[in-house]
Amino acid sequence: MRYVLTISLVALKESLRNRLFIGLLIFLGLFFLFSVYISTLSLGTPARFIENTGMLGISLVCLAVAILFGLFSIYQEKERNELYVLLNRVSRSSYLLGRFLGTTYILVLFAFFAGAGIFFLTWWLGGEYAPGLFWAVYWAVLEFTMLMGLGLLFYSMGVGFTLNSLMVLGVYIVGHSMNEAIQSFIGLGQLGNPIHMALVKFIAVVFPNFDMFDFRLAIVHDEAIPLGRFALSTIYWLLYLVALLVAGSVIMNRKDT
Amino acid sequence: MKKQIILALICFLAAVAVNFIEKKAYPLILREEVRIVPHRTVSELICLDHRGFLADMYFIQVSLHSGSLMWKPLKFQFDSPWAYGMMDVITDLDPKFYTAYLFTGMGLIHNFDDVKLAKPILEKGMEAFPDSWELPFWIGYDYYIYLEDNKTASDYLWRAAQKPEAPKHFMALMLSALKKNGEYEKAMWAMKIMYDNAPDEKTKTVYGKKMIQLRDMAVLQKAAETFNQRNDRYPGRLEELVSAGLIKEFPVDPYGQGYEWNPDKKLVVVKREKSGEN
Numbered sequence: 001m002r003y004v005l006t007i008s009l010v011a012l013k014e015s016l017r018n019r020l021f022i023g024l025l026i027f028l029g030l031f032f033l034f035s036v037y038i039s040t041l042s043l044g045t046p047a048r049f050i051e052n053t054g055m056l057g058i059s060l061v062c063l064a065v066a067i068l069f070g071l072f073s074i075y076q077e078k079e080r081n082e083l084y085v086l087l088n089r090v091s092r093s094s095y096l097l098g099r100f101l102g103t104t105y106i107l108v109l110f111a112f113f114a115g116a117g118i119f120f121l122t123w124w125l126g127g128e129y130a131p132g133l134f135w136a137v138y139w140a141v142l143e144f145t146m147l148m149g150l151g152l153l154f155y156s157m158g159v160g161f162t163l164n165s166l167m168v169l170g171v172y173i174v175g176h177s178m179n180e181a182i183q184s185f186i187g188l189g190q191l192g193n194p195i196h197m198a199l200v201k202f203i204a205v206v207f208p209n210f211d212m213f214d215f216r217l218a219i220v221h222d223e224a225i226p227l228g229r230f231a232l233s234t235i236y237w238l239l240y241l242v243a244l245l246v247a248g249s250v251i252m253n254r255k256d257t
Numbered sequence: 258m259k260k261q262i263i264l265a266l267i268c269f270l271a272a273v274a275v276n277f278i279e280k281k282a283y284p285l286i287l288r289e290e291v292r293i294v295p296h297r298t299v300s301e302l303i304c305l306d307h308r309g310f311l312a313d314m315y316f317i318q319v320s321l322h323s324g325s326l327m328w329k330p331l332k333f334q335f336d337s338p339w340a341y342g343m344m345d346v347i348t349d350l351d352p353k354f355y356t357a358y359l360f361t362g363m364g365l366i367h368n369f370d371d372v373k374l375a376k377p378i379l380e381k382g383m384e385a386f387p388d389s390w391e392l393p394f395w396i397g398y399d400y401y402i403y404l405e406d407n408k409t410a411s412d413y414l415w416r417a418a419q420k421p422e423a424p425k426h427f428m429a430l431m432l433s434a435l436k437k438n439g440e441y442e443k444a445m446w447a448m449k450i451m452y453d454n455a456p457d458e459k460t461k462t463v464y465g466k467k468m469i470q471l472r473d474m475a476v477l478q479k480a481a482e483t484f485n486q487r488n489d490r491y492p493g494r495l496e497e498l499v500s501a502g503l504i505k506e507f508p509v510d511p512y513g514q515g516y517e518w519n520p521d522k523k524l525v526v527v528k529r530e531k532s533g534e535n
Binding site (some may be wrong): 038041042043044045047049052053054055056059172173176177180184210211214215217220221 | 262298301302305306307308309311312313316317320321351354356360364
C-alpha cells in the first residue's frame with residue numbers, strides 16, 4: 001500500500017508538471033467562454049444553458065484526463081515502469097494501482113475546477129445558486145474513474161495505446177447507450193429469437209452502464225436524487241471498479257512470476 | 258529559422274487575403290438552412306446522456322430560424338412542421354424545459370395553423386408542470402386570438418384560471434371567450450373575481466351590472482336548453498320561455514338593451530342596436 005501511495009504521489013507531481021495539464025486548463029477556460037456565449041442565445045434562461053454546457057465540459061475534460069493522463073502517460077513511461085519494478089522491487093500491480101490513484105487525483109482536481117467554474121458562472125451570469133453542480137462533479141469522477149479502470153485493464157492485457165483508447169471510447173459510447181439499446185432491441189427480442197433477447201440483456205448487464213451516473217437533468221432542474229438511486233449507483237461504481245482493478249492487478253502480477 | 262517563420266507568416270497572411278477577396282468577389286448567397294427533425298432515439302443516442310445540452314442546441318437552432326426571418330428576405334418563410342417537430346424532440350429530451358414550452362406557445366406562432374401544432378407540445382408541458390397556469394393560458398390565448406375558436410379557448414383559459422398561481426389580469430380575456438361560447442355560469446365566476454378586485458366604486462358598479470346580465474343570460478340559456486329537450490327545437494323568441502312556464506318573468510337587462518335568441522349560435526345574447534330598430 002505504501003508503494004501504491006508513493007507511486008500515486010509521483011504520478012500526481014508528474015502530471016502537474018506535464019504541459020498537458022496547462023493545455024487542458026486552457027481548454028477548460030475556452031469551454032467556459034463557449035458556455036457563456038451559448039447562454040446569450042438562451043432567451044432568458046442563461047443559467048440552464050451554462051449548466052448544461054458546463055456539464056458537457058466536465059465530461060470532455062474528464063475524458064481527456066482519463067485518456068491522456070490515465071493511459072497515454074502510462075504507455076509513455078512504460079520503460080520507467082520496468083525500472084520501478086526492477087530497481088525498487090515494486091510489484092507491477094502496485095505500479096498499476098499507484099498510477100490509477102495518481103490519475104484519479106488529477107481527475108478530481110479537473111472535475112472540481114470545472115464544477116467550481118460553472119458554479120461561479122451560473123451564479124454570476126445566470127443569477128442562480130446551483131450547488132447541485134458539485135454533484136455533477138461527483139458523478140463525473142465516478143464515471144471516468146471506472147472508464148480509466150477499464151483502460152488500465154486493457155493495458156495490463158498488453159493492448160497498445162491506440163487500440164486501448166479506441167476501445168475505451170467505444171465502451172464509453174456503448175455504456176451511455178445501454179437504455180436506448182435495450183429499448184431498440186427489446187422488440188427484436190420479443191418478436192424474434194429468444195436468444196436475441198437473452199443476448200441483449202446479457203450485454204446490457206455485463207457492459208459498464210454509465211447511464212447509472214446520469215443525473216444531469218435532475219441537477220439542472222434542481223431535483224433531489226432519491227437516496228436509493230444514489231446508493232445504488234455508488235455501490236455499482238465501487239464494485240465494478242474494484243473488479244476491474246483486481247483483474248488488472250492479477251494479470252499484471254502474472255507477469256512478475 | 259527566422260526567415261522560415263517570416264515566410265510562414267507571409268504565406269498565412271496571403272491565404273487570409275485571398276479568402277477575403279473571395280468573399281468580396283463572390284458574396285454570400287442566402288440559402289435555406291438544412292432542416293431535419295432528428296428522431297428522438299437518435300438524439301438520445303448521440304448526446305451520450307447530455308440531453309439537456311442537446312436540447313439547448315436544438316432550441317437555439319429553432320429560435321435562430323424563427324428570429325432570422327426578421328432580417329431575411331420575404332422568400333424565406335417559417336418552416337412550421339420542422340420547428341414544431343424540433344420543439345417536440347426538445348421537450349422529449351428534456352421534459353422539464355419550461356422555456357421551450359413557453360416559446361412554443363408564444364414566440365413560435367408565425368402562422369394561424371401553428372396554434373394546432375403548438376397545442377400537443379403545450380399539453381405535454383401541462384403534464385410535466387401540472388401547476389403551471391401559463392401553459393394552458395397560451396393554448397387558450399392562441400386559440401382565441403388566431404383561430405377564434407372560443408370553445409377551445411374558453412376551456413383552456415378556464416383551466417389556467419383554476420391554477421393556484423394564476424393571476425387575475427387575464428380574467429377579461431377569459432370572460433370574453435366564455436361569453437362567446439355561451440358558458441355564462443363560468444363567465445359569472447370570472448366576473449365575480451373582476452368585481453372583487455375592481456380598483457374603484459365606479460368600476461365595481463359597472464361590473465355589478467355585468468354580473469346581473471350574465472346571471473340573466475345563464476338562466477335564459479338553461480331554460481332554452483330545457484325548451485329544446487322538451488320540444489326538440491330551440492325557442493324562436495325568448496319570450497316563449499315565459500309562456501312555456503320555464504321562467505316566471507322575462508329578466509330586465511340592467512343596461513336596458515334586453516336579451517335575444519341567436520338561432521345561428523343557439524345562444525342567448527345581448528340585443529345589439531340595429532339601425533332603425535330597438
